[in-house]
Amino acid sequence: MGTKILIADDDLETLKLVGLILERQGFTIIAANNGRQAVAKAASERPALAIIDIMMPDLDGLDVTRRLRQDVDNAALPILLFTAKATAEERAAGYAAGADDYLVKPTHPRELVARVQALLARAVEPTDATPAGLVIGVFASRLPLLASWLALNTAAVVRERIAPVIVADAVPGAIGASALLGLSTRGGLGALLRRPVPEITREEVQAELYEDATGLLALGSANSPREAELKAHTLQAEAVLSQLRHLAPLTVLDLGTDCDPNVARLAPRLDLALIVAEDRRAGAARAVGLIEALGELGLDSARAHLVYVLPPFEPVMDPAHELSLDLAALLAGSDPEPVVSRQPTSAAAHQLRNFVQPLLVRLGLADSAP
Numbered sequence: 001m002g003t004k005i006l007i008a009d010d011d012l013e014t015l016k017l018v019g020l021i022l023e024r025q026g027f028t029i030i031a032a033n034n035g036r037q038a039v040a041k042a043a044s045e046r047p048a049l050a051i052i053d054i055m056m057p058d059l060d061g062l063d064v065t066r067r068l069r070q071d072v073d074n075a076a077l078p079i080l081l082f083t084a085k086a087t088a089e090e091r092a093a094g095y096a097a098g099a100d101d102y103l104v105k106p107t108h109p110r111e112l113v114a115r116v117q118a119l120l121a122r123a124v125e126p127t128d129a130t131p132a133g134l135v136i137g138v139f140a141s142r143l144p145l146l147a148s149w150l151a152l153n154t155a156a157v158v159r160e161r162i163a164p165v166i167v168a169d170a171v172p173g174a175i176g177a178s179a180l181l182g183l184s185t186r187g188g189l190g191a192l193l194r195r196p197v198p199e200i201t202r203e204e205v206q207a208e209l210y211e212d213a214t215g216l217l218a219l220g221s222a223n224s225p226r227e228a229e230l231k232a233h234t235l236q237a238e239a240v241l242s243q244l245r246h247l248a249p250l251t252v253l254d255l256g257t258d259c260d261p262n263v264a265r266l267a268p269r270l271d272l273a274l275i276v277a278e279d280r281r282a283g284a285a286r287a288v289g290l291i292e293a294l295g296e297l298g299l300d301s302a303r304a305h306l307v308y309v310l311p312p313f314e315p316v317m318d319p320a321h322e323l324s325l326d327l328a329a330l331l332a333g334s335d336p337e338p339v340v341s342r343q344p345t346s347a348a349a350h351q352l353r354n355f356v357q358p359l360l361v362r363l364g365l366a367d368s369a370p
Contacts, residue, residue, distance in 0.1 A: 004028045005022055005051065039059070052065060052079060068098070133250055134272075135270050149177075152252075155338075168244060194230065200240055202243045213341075217247075250363075268298030274305055
């Protein structure tokens with residue numbers, strides 16, 4: 001008997017089609033045509049994975065997911081929501097209910113099989129006694145360079161206190177933080193995103209990291225238009241982030257300016273998000289819009305912080321979520337090396353350390369006193 005997969009859908013044609021696709025891959029199918037039946041069969045059959053439609057009578061897919069998460073025996077069951085509901089709000093609701101993945105109907109059979117195989121591969125990964133590290137994501141409202149610069153320098157400051165620390169480009173095909181280190185990348189992120197998910201192991205991710213003279217680790221992305229096609233390799237992006245978490249106590253992601261599919265996938269998994277506003281008018285307005293978009297993707301607003309290039313004149317958010325940093329002064333000079341490495345005793349380095357300290361406190365990586 002093959003690995004058991006529960007499929008819950010009130011549409012009999014979908015049940016038959018999805019069941020046939022997966023049976024051809026050697027899986028054993030358990031079918032349920034309503035929500036209550038799905039919960040009952042999950043309890044009695046103990047499947048390895050569940051594929052659940054949202055729009056079902058009696059008990060919808062979100063309620064089924066919540067009930068399974070409350071069941072001790074199925075709390076860790078991989079759940080793929082397979083539904084026609086396609087908006088960002090609906091996706092966010094699915095992840096909030098406890099789904100591991102979300103796939104919109106109709107889809108190509110190969111993508112369905114790939115998602116199933118990826119979820120099963122993650123489910124059987126050996127547990128690691130090492131606690132997973134934390135992740136800071138850095139965005140810019142308009143200028144990608146600011147996200148790259150702040151990501152790199154934030155990671156460099158943290159590296160003075162914690163080791164190892166990783167700064168990672170997260171937008172394939174774009175000039176990112178690694179380029180500011182002078183890193184010319186041929187493999188890196190792109191090589192990992194091209195791999196099947198089961199092949200994105202910790203060893204493979206570690207092999208793509210570059211270490212600079214200060215011990216800071218970097219995962220680079222090649223500045224090539226051909227790499228841009230990898231922006232929709234969402235499962236691979238998530239797998240890379242999962243492995244980075246186990247390679248360092250803190251990873252800082254350079255996420256650029258847009259919520260492309262990979263970024264949308266990673267957003268709910270950030271422990272802290274910094275959104276840089278280049279000015280207090282248009283830049284701040286777009287930054288707030290980006291924060292709202294991230295919220296729709298599942299990022300808790302309490303984890304999002306607006307960073308002004310200059311101290312704000314008029315707050316546009318809850319002051320507790322507004323920070324300021326004189327990036328205009330800090331960006332002076334063309335040397336790509338982080339400020340704290342290039343000029344460790346300078347006023348700029350001091351300002352960066354003061355900026356990073358409360359972030360570490362929020363993440364539980366430092367006491368309130370510097």
